[in-house]
Amino acid sequence: MSQPTVSPQQIAPSFGSVTLEHYLSELAAKVPAPGGGAVAALHAAQAAALVAMVARYTTRAKDAENRPVIDRIIVAADAALARSLVLADADAAAFTAVGAAYKLPKDTDAERDARTAAINAALVEAARVPAAVVDEADEILSLAAELLPIGNPNVVTDIGAAADAARAAAMSSQLNIEINVGSLPADLGDPFAAALLRVDTIAARADALHGDVLHAVRG
Template sequence: MHDQTIGGYLERLAAREPAPGGGAAAALHAAQGAALLGMVARYTTGEKYGSHADEIERITLAADELRARALQLAEDDTQAFGAVADAYGLPRADDAQKALRSQAIALALAGAARPPAEVVAAAAAVVGLAEALLPIANPSVVTDIAAATEAARAAATTARVNVEINLAGIRDEADRADLAATTAEVDVIASRAEAVTAAVRRQIAR
């Protein structure tokens, strides 16, 4: 993911291959949202914004860290989904092989659910940074804050379905409950993102 061209990534996404898929796309939505906030923060510097310099620096650093983390999650998701495909490909000629295959699938599904669950957390963090940045941002680039929160909303809602598709096959009840709790946060994240976008629209309509 780090070294691909955008065109090359989209070719892989469109191919008849199990990965990258929706989980990687969700992570890249979050990465784009974080990148947009980093850009807005970098335009909110200089004497005019001096009283907010510390907060802008914090947001810039946090956005850069989130961008890197989300990109890594795209790679993690691709690898995790590959492990699921490998597990389904295990032999099942007898009861022993079937049992091993079933256990491997359950473990792989749990592993595949974790990157999108972490994407939900990353999306929430992007929205949180947007909420902090909007009141102090350079007004010339506030529409990019809305773009960032919409990307974060897409990341969260897309990641949610990629967690949910794996839940039924996860045997560990604690894992399943923890992952389900993560998906329960998505509607709140989406509502917060919508509120930021609405605030931006009100600002630019003045």
Template sequence: MTQDAAQAITTFGDSTLQGYLDELAAKVPAPGGGAVAALHAAQGAALVAMVARYTTRAKDAENRPVIDRIILAADIARDRALALADADAAAFTAVGLAYKMAKETEAQQAARTEAITAALLGAARVPAAVVSAADEVVSLATELLPIGNPNVVTDIGAAADAARSAAASSQLNIAINVASLGVGAGAEFAPVLTQIDEVIARADALHYDVIAAITG
């Protein structure tokens, strides 16, 4: 991967959609599934914010304090998830560099092993943070559904689906990094794996609540 390509994948917020997709399709280590998961969460948060902003009509005045809070929280979650896409690319790069370290002497081998372990932990912690962002998106979408503008209710369901994808994809990325760490190190992520199951279940439930709202 060239230096220019490495720079491109660490600034998703400044990339064009075409540029991002070109990098994603290219034969380069990153971006990959981890960045995609983070961007799913960012898109879900953006959809929540959009629906909330469409729920600022005169008839929504009673719920305006809640709506304003949801808008702020969703905007923050979007920025956080976007930053995690950059963090995932950086973490994946760190793993690759650790594996390339010299291993000719015992000291070098020990240093390499330590660096690989640290890099894998870092690479697993990024998708764990994405799960937290996805969890928040589902929570905000769930809170918004009963009071959101019904004309854009399907976007609440789309937000839940995006968050679900973020959590499910993060599960894969956590698993592959933890698999190389051993039981002790991987135990750190047990609560996150439980959280993923909960996020997926809540997102699925919200999806069908939106279907029910549409069909009556």
């Protein structure tokens, strides 16, 4: 799935620039957005941040032979973090657009046709965003799995936490894809089937990685 684009006018302020207290206050409020979709994207962002942190702790002299891999993981995790923050904003914008489309007038045939087209376009975007979050969760999980055998053992539990956050991102995104696709005609909803099929595999990989970390902790 391609990366959604959000203009500054769509969502202000960005999730990347507000305080945690402000974000949680908005999340708890009786407002349309943020909701579960933004939470899913921020799960992915946290997973990426944890991977980047563990990788940065794996730059000791004794890690020299793995430094090229570690440096690549840092760059990839930082990029995934940035994309995931964009997706959090995109989800809030998409959800707002769906609500606006449903409020369009429907008094004439022309208005009804325009309203249906607007609703479908908004629902496609509202499904595309969580599908992109699934992509991020998949990549972040792969980075975490690659990091586990070579990462600094003093922060190994953070790799497990990253796996758990990536799993949450994918599973929550599954729900948001399903609800939006369920309101779309088949020709518009079918392209999201592949993303939905990957979620169970991502969850299983995350569970396995959590188990590997737990085994490492227990010795």
